[in-house]
Amino acid sequence: MDVIEVRLTATQLDPGHLLNAFQAGRLETGAVVSFTGLARAEGGQVEALELEAYPGFTEAEITRMAAEVAARHGLHGLLVVHRVGMITPGETIVFVGAAAAHRRAAFDGADQMMDYLKSRAPFWKKSHDAAGGRWIEPRPEDYQDAARWDAPAPLYRSDPP
């Protein structure tokens, strides 16, 4: 199986199914971390989220970043599945799975991939409520989170000097 897989879809995601399929048949992988992002209702205000992508460009940019993330953390597998179109509260917007020999790499791989998706991947997100629509920009902490990975990877404490 390929190390990197990136998919955009306009249909509902089943994170349990995605996770089972992602970890099936991995005989040398000791750790799989998955992240599921859901659309929030924000106290009942939000009727739907609209996710827009740039077809072709968005997949290519995410794939390029996923390859960087997989190489940095030595991942065995990295899966990104992202919704586009209209998403109602409670539905899954994004699923990320990271597989590695040991847990720290899998946690970090999923973490870095999500930080990228929140503020640097080519998506545009509009919140629809009773009053109309509003485009959502990343929060300052989203930009700070993504910037954590801009420095080269540090040596782990367990690495030999």
Place this chain on the structure above:
Amino acid sequence: MARVLLFGPLRDLAGWRVRDIDVESLAALKAQLAAEDPTLGEALLAPGVQCAVDQVLVRGDVALSPVTEVGFLPPMSGG
């Protein structure tokens, strides 16, 4: 000529998503869009707006061939 794509809030601001415009450079394209619609012209110059030419991010001016695709990309937000 270039096929121009607007994304996210730029699309709502301009009231269109895709247009074919006959220009020979990115700078000329921005100037023409600004002449037609000063609000859009100003929005395209905002610091967070990136530009992709044939699906590659570019900085500064570039020539546009007759089959070039130009995407204007406002600040991105996924997940």
